[in-house]
Amino acid sequence: MPELIKDIEALVRLESPSDDLEAVRRSADLVAEIGAKYLGVEPERVDVEGRPHLVWRLGDGPRKVVILAHHDTVWPIGSWGEDPWSLVDGVIRGPGCFDMITGILQALLGIRLLIEDGSSVDGVTLLVTADEEIGSRTSRKLIETEAAGCRAAFVLEASGPGGAIKTERKGTSDYQIKITGRAAHAGLEPEKGINAGIELAHQVLRIAQLGNADLGTTVTPTVLSAGTTTNTVPARAEIKVDVRVRSKGEQQRVDNDMHALEPQLPGAELIIGGRPNRPPLPGSASAALFDRAVKLAEAEGLGSLESMAVGGASDGNFTAGIGVPTLDGLGAVGGGAHADDEHVLVEKIPARTALLAVLIKDQLLAD
Incomplete structure (x- = not known):
């Protein structure tokens, strides 16, 4: 000893x-x-x-x-x-x-x-x-x-x-979602922008609904970021997501659902990366x-x-x-x-x- x-x-x-x-x-x-x-x-x-x-x-x-x-x-x-x-x-x-x-x-x-x-x-x-x-x-x-x-x-x-x-x-999976919008002056012409922060909010709510408590599946948006300055419509945003599952079937189901996410704002774009990391x-x-x-x-x-x-x-x-x-x-x-x-x-x-x-x-x- x-x-x-x-x-x-x-x-x-x-x-x-x-x-x-x-x-x-x-x-x-x-x-x-x-x-x-x-x-x-x-x-x-x-x-x-x-x-x-x-x-x-x-x-x-x-x-x-x-x-x-x-x-x-x-x-x-x-x-x-x-x-x-x-x-x-x-x-x-x-x-x-x-x-x-x-x-x-x-x-x-x-x-x-x-x-x-x-x-x-x-x-x-x-x-x-x-x-x-x-x-x-x-x-x-x-x-x-x-x-x-x-x-x-x-x-x-x-x-x-x-x-x-x-x-x-x-089992665990990790995802990163990069959102592209369009910058504009937040005071002079915000209507010309595509707000990546608002798109982020839509996606966070959709992602959070992918979990299944009855099956022990958790899908948790974790790190969130958007914007550059307080007077600019955000042109970019990012979401990181942590997934925990008890079965390979649930891991595959969540993976399919994550990669099927689509933009909610006209003109916004999503790049979805990530995949299952460890099997259950x-x-x-x-x-x-x-x-x-x-x-x-x-x-x-x-x-x-x-x-x-x-x-x-x-x-x-x-x-x-x-x-x-x-x-x-x-x-x-x-x-x-x-x-x-x-x-x-x-x-x-x-x-x-x-x-x-x-x-x-x-x-x-x-x-």
Whole structure:
């Protein structure tokens, strides 16, 4: 535990916001160094568009288990002040400690425990990516390639409240709508303009109606912009839209409806971009693995496990999307992901690490 805590501290202090490529590269270097210490082997570094993803493929046999983590975080450097690290009364606080630096170290230690116990880890792949927080655009292909054909994917994202395992995640889609109108003087001849701001208002109302609460589908206009000066009819506007769905059918339906939007003002033009990002992680993709985890946790004295469905997506959506049984939320127990009370409960780390180890061993030994 002292070694693990020290390594968590080093990564938290380094800080690795997704949009700072130099910071993410430094983080990859440190994760690679720490990982080599735990596993006794260097990772393969896969750079995609300057983003450093790390892959440990243990053993030479067929791939059976893929473990997913990410080393990018959401906090701009300095958000937590000059000293971002805190460990007081068994509670770790700091940017990214919960989402998901501690999960990386739990993955490394879980595998190391198996190695030290003499258990085979042949067929295990650990993939630590560098862009999960911004949609995994450069890592998706790598994730799907490494997971293909595996018996199980274990995702070290932070747990739900009280340590709940995440057995269902919504799929996500993102859209950007660019509106073109025509500028005119707002006082002298506004009638000569085509007000992109008014077109924006029409579209926002139409977009908001595309959700379906009964099916758990949310379609949310988020970032809105229009206009340049207070005395000019806006010639341009933009809408960004966040979509969350429980089923592929709903994801496709919303995608069709978004791309079918038409201008409401004569002369206005719409350019609609975006598409589904992550497919849903349905409960069926996790059910068997969760049942197995419950039995193993009980047999090993690791406590009872709870499950939950969440609206947020992760890289586990990709593995579930290609048909690999996936169990998510196996990482740190704590709270405050992306919030200023982000924290990890140290006392929960040993049991979570042991749970991952027994899950890996169980899958490797499965017929």
